[in-house]
Amino acid sequence: MELVWRPLSTADIPVVAALYNAGEAVDDTGELLSEEDFTESFAEADLINGSLAVLVDGTLAAYGFVVLRDEPVGTHRVRLDGMVHPEFRRDGIGRELLPRLVTLARELHAARHGVMPMVACTMVESRSAGHVALCEALGFSADRHFYELEVALGESLAQVPIPAAYEIVPFSAARDEEVRTVCNAAFAGHWGSVERSPEEWAASFTNSKRFVPETSFLALANGAVVGFVLARHYPVVEEMTGVRELWIGDVGTLAEHRGRGVAAALLSWTLAQGKAQGYHRAGLSVDSANSTRALGVYERAGFEVARTWIDYGLPVELGELRS
Incomplete structure (x- = not known):
């Protein structure tokens, strides 16, 4: 399976929203988002330098983007958001996507905040076994739990x-x-x-x-x-x-x-x-x-x-x- 990687653009918002809600139908995290919600999220992100679209034969198989804080203090926790479409899971896309997002986050953070310590972070619903396994396999640790x-x-x-x-x-x-x-x-x-x-x-x-x-x-x-x-x-x-x-x-x-x-x-x-x-x-x-x-x-x-x-x-x- 050949993967094509490129930055996201605002033109991708409808297909990203469709992908997200296809994933939500399987994952049942309770986090439902519309095209309008993604429009707000995209506006906060540096799409050129801090986002990725993953295409298979022209179809969006996964996406991800980086969200930095304006005024971090101490350690900058840079958020990584993204999802792999259910039809493309178990093919190793997530295992490649997440490290790429970490690299983008590292470069953006260094450019804006220099030597300030950085942690790449991502929120995972506790029942999402595949997502939990992916994070732990890539060296992420469970830093905090939220109800x-x-x-x-x-x-x-x-x-x-x-x-x-x-x-x-x-x-x-x-x-x-x-x-x-x-x-x-x-x-x-x-x-x-x-x-x-x-x-x-x-x-x-x-x-x-x-x-x-x-x-x-x-x-x-x-x-x-x-x-x-x-x-x-x-x-x-x-x-x-x-x-x-x-x-x-x-x-x-x-x-x-x-x-x-x-x-x-x-x-x-x-x-x-x-x-x-x-x-x-x-x-x-x-x-x-x-x-x-x-x-x-x-x-x-x-x-x-x-x-x-x-x-x-x-x-x-x-x-x-x-x-």
Whole structure:
């Protein structure tokens, strides 16, 4: 089987989306993506220098791309995304694709961030045995586990009162920069977390068509933002499953306001508003080793573990590129 390798282009978005969803139909990871979602992902990537299309007789058999952070600190975890079409699996394509992506990531990282330590990383759903085996065979290690949680937005939702001295208000574009700053402070010190630049923040939230300000809320103390719940909606999930899901992208509270029920109240408020707006289910992801005891907050709100994701990492030597 002769493989043709080239960079991806935006013209590939429809066929990449089709490939991805063909794979998802087999893998059942719950991560459904549309052409519009891939349009956003492609916009974040350096397609010329950081992506690959793998063709067999003119048919897209696999793809991959590299996602760098704007302002990494300490060790730069460079994300690798990609998939092999189910019809082309077990032919060694993934075993060749992943190392090529590592090489691209290494070159991009060195060009932008010099001698900063780098780890190539990729997220794997724990039941995807083939993907797990591939990562481990290539020397990746399971660095962290993340739980994907879900809760049905039914009548049994617990309503948590707003703590005294706080108020909950809808997200406002006028507070966008304040929320970004608070979010960066709230997640400082969390494993794998780095500050979001204004550009990354806009791409994830304010300029993203997936961001839902109507179900995103802020906690204020003395008029200043001290906590937040920021939500997204992916229409493709409803289109393919019939379930209207509210995805909780970020939940956070400034350290000095933790332990007072702020996050629980925010989450309760968001879930109630989500139900009122016709969502059937809410979902979120949490680090299994989160030091702020966030998992307990979510479990008390009714969330249960639906899947486990593994963040696989491979430290990459940069010595040859440092000259």
